[in-house]
Amino acid sequence: MSKIKMAVSLYSLQDEYLNHRMNLSEIMSYVKENGAEGIEILPDQMLKGAPHVSDETVSEFKSLLTKNDLKPVCADVFLNTNLYKNRSLTRKESIDLLIEEIKQANSLGIHLIRLVSMVPYWVIRPLIPYCEQYDVTIALEVHAGMAFDIPQTREFIEEMKKVNSPYVGLVIDTGIFCRRLPRVVRAYEGSIGTSESVFDYIDELFKNGTDLHQDLIKNNGFSEGFKAAMKSEHDKMSAPLLDGYENYDYSVLDEYLPYIKHFHFKMWEMTQEGPEFSIDFKGLLQYLHEKDYDGYVACEYEGNRFTLAGQPMQEKQQVKMFLNYIGGCLKEIQG
């Protein structure tokens, strides 16, 4: 029996926050009113002074959670290996930064950290004693464009399996389950000069059950067809960036289910009809239900960065539509 619950990554409302249309209190109330049970936060985004937040900030954060009856599900953590311009951080410096993040998560009452994609495998063993001491799990994000076929992800997974600790796992981003290119991406990239033929080429790949990421690997770079689709220098610069929409079957997760701690339900556009334009969330929820997944699925709206010039930001509406749709699916699937 699955126990799938809904959360919202506050990342989804970042433009509202940046431009001071909503503060953290208003954001928490909003997601609660619309049906979320939990929240995910980037401490670097909405908590001043992270990873060394003040006692006052911790207390405010916790009181907002209590007031809104929201569970703090996950902290999204980054690793600034390029903190300095002239060199990369050493292993010791990198691990020390992550220890601070673990301590901060504990102080915020958060027991799961999402490590951003490409965090190296060698952080795992030195961090485990801290994970145990502070009761914080670390989980690598499996993100489209940086998913199961990328050496850094493979190395992390290999080490994760060897270590086999309940404190180490994965967060899956649903950008790996695209069945077509988001049309908001097409509209935005088109508006800044990418040729229609580039998108047509990618659409055809999806129709054939594959994606640009696989196509680039298969051809060891641009295929002849893709080269022909690129009409300008702008196309050559921008087209490779369109590989972050992958078309995996859900069964790719079978092997990793024991390690999956959390899901980012990445979405670009909830449609008026209900479903997301590119991703079949209902199908994925059905799969997770059949696999007895017990955990959160967190809305991660990213259509905000593809808002056309002069058009209003849709963050609030999109989050609301997501919660309505996913809430309906869960009711139907889980009863």
Add this chain to the structure above:
Amino acid sequence: MFDNNVFIEGSCKNFSEDGKVSGYEMTTNITYYRGIPLSMVEYIHVDVDGERASDEDIRISVDQNDWFSMKEAETVTTYKWEYGDPLYIRVLKDGGLSKGQHKVALTVATRTAYIPVPLEGIKEREVVID
């Protein structure tokens, strides 16, 4: 992608120190979706009427108390540019900008945690100096 974050509207004006106009200033939001230490600001360019200000004349601050040149900022890890807070940018120029209308373009680039190229944002605004 983060162009809309750059160059807060109405923020460009001359500033004075010790009773004389020493340059002009503006503010910007971050070209990223999270806060970062100042050392992760990769570069900042200011172009006025098509002419680029020298890097050496640019100063940045998160609190308007402590100002750093771009070279100095490379080692500044304890001052954080928070998401949702402005970065204050000054360009040293005796007398500041002349009265009247100018085209001011601001370019801001930040280094990010896993994206191999800096995230750059550019915004040009029509500015009127009183």
